[in-house]
Amino acid sequence: MMNLNRRMLLAGGLVAPAALAACGKGPDAEIVWRLATNLPITHPLSARMKEAADRVYQQSNHRLLIEVYPSSQLGSDADTLAQVRAGAIQMLSISGLIMSILVPVTALSGIGFAFTDRQQLFGAMDGDLGDVIKKGLADHHLITTPKVFESGFRQITTSTRQINSPADLREMKIRVPLGALWTSMFRSFGSSPTSINFNEVYSALQTHVVEGQENPLAVVDTGKLYEVQRYCALTNHMWDGFWLLQNQEALEKLPGDLRDLVQLEFSNAADLQRADLAVLAETLPAKMQAEGMTLNTPETGVFRQALRDVGFYAQWKERLGDQAWRTLENAVGGLA
Incomplete structure (x- = not known):
C-alpha cells in the first residue's frame, strides 16, 4: 500500500488533482454516469471512488465518464436510493445498514457483536455472506460492484x-x-x-x-x-460497509468491455479504501487520547x-x- 498518514487521509492527500475538478470534465465522453455518495471528497471512500472513476475515463479512451457527487450533493440517502432505482443516477454508495430498510438481509453484516476482527469480517463479506446480500440487492434490480467498501467497526x-x-x-x-x-x-x-x-x-x-x-x-x-x-x-x-450500487438497466446497456472495466476498477478501489481504513484504525486511538x-x-x-x-x-x-x-x-x- 502507498505510504499514508492520517493528515493525508482526512485532509485530502488521497485526492488526485483531477478528483477536485468540477464534474463537467470530459464533454467528449460517449456515456456519462453519475455516482452519489454522502461522504466528503476528502474521505477515503469518496477519494478512492473518484480515483477509480478517473481510471475508467482514461482506460475507456474517454468513452465512459463517471461523475462523482460527494457530500449528498444529489440528495439524502433516501433521495438518492430512489434516484438510482429509477435510473436518474447510475451509481450510489450507501450503508448496508441503511439499505436494510429496503433489503433486510443487508443488515447481516451489522448484527451486534457478531464479528471479532476485520479478517473474519472480510472473509465473510468477500465470500458466502456477501453473496447472500448481493442476491438480496439484485432482487431489487440493484447490482453491486464485486467488493464492499468499508465504513468500519463502530x-x-x-x-x-x-x-x-x-x-x-x-x-x-x-x-x-x-x-x-x-x-x-x-x-x-x-x-x-x-x-x-x-x-x-x-x-x-x-x-x-x-x-x-x-x-x-x-x-x-x-x-x-x-x-x-x-x-x-x-x-x-457493529460493523458497517458501503455497497456501491448500480442501476441494473444502465449496467446492462454498457458494452461488455466497459462493464468489466467498471467492476475491476471499483473492486481495486475497495481494496485500497479498506487499507486506508486499516491505517486509521491503528492511528486514531492515540489521536483520541x-x-x-x-x-x-x-x-x-x-x-x-x-x-x-x-x-x-x-x-x-x-x-x-x-x-x-x-x-x-x-x-x-x-x-x-
Whole structure:
C-alpha cells in the first residue's frame, strides 16, 4: 500500500488533482454516469471512488465518464436510493445498514457483536455472506460492484460514564442512526436510543440532549465529537460497509468491455479504501487520547451473552430468515 498518514487521509492527500475538478470534465465522453455518495471528497471512500472513476475515463479512451457527487450533493440517502432505482443516477454508495430498510438481509453484516476482527469480517463479506446480500440487492434490480467498501467497526462514546459492561448502557440516552438494528440492540441493553441526523449530533451532545453516540473512530475524528465527549469504549459492537450500487438497466446497456472495466476498477478501489481504513484504525486511538478522551477496551463476550439472554439474536434470526442466518453463523459461530 502507498505510504499514508492520517493528515493525508482526512485532509485530502488521497485526492488526485483531477478528483477536485468540477464534474463537467470530459464533454467528449460517449456515456456519462453519475455516482452519489454522502461522504466528503476528502474521505477515503469518496477519494478512492473518484480515483477509480478517473481510471475508467482514461482506460475507456474517454468513452465512459463517471461523475462523482460527494457530500449528498444529489440528495439524502433516501433521495438518492430512489434516484438510482429509477435510473436518474447510475451509481450510489450507501450503508448496508441503511439499505436494510429496503433489503433486510443487508443488515447481516451489522448484527451486534457478531464479528471479532476485520479478517473474519472480510472473509465473510468477500465470500458466502456477501453473496447472500448481493442476491438480496439484485432482487431489487440493484447490482453491486464485486467488493464492499468499508465504513468500519463502530465504537461508543459518552460524556458521563465509561462503558465496561452491558450494565453501563442501562438508561443511557444514546444517539443512533435511523434503523431498526441500532434501536433494537441498544434497547436490548436497556438504553434509550434516539435517532438524530448526523449534522445535528454535535449540538445534541454539546447540549446533553443525549449523553452518548456510536460511530467509527474516523467519524468521531472528522466530526470533532471528542470536543463534547469524554469517554470512548472500543466495543467494535457493529460493523458497517458501503455497497456501491448500480442501476441494473444502465449496467446492462454498457458494452461488455466497459462493464468489466467498471467492476475491476471499483473492486481495486475497495481494496485500497479498506487499507486506508486499516491505517486509521491503528492511528486514531492515540489521536483520541491526545484530544483528551479516555479510551477503554471492554470484554465483548459479556455483551454478546446479554444480547443472547434477552432474545436479540433469536429475534433477528426470525426477521432475516433461517438460510441467511445460517450463512452468518457459518462465518462467526453460533449466536442465537
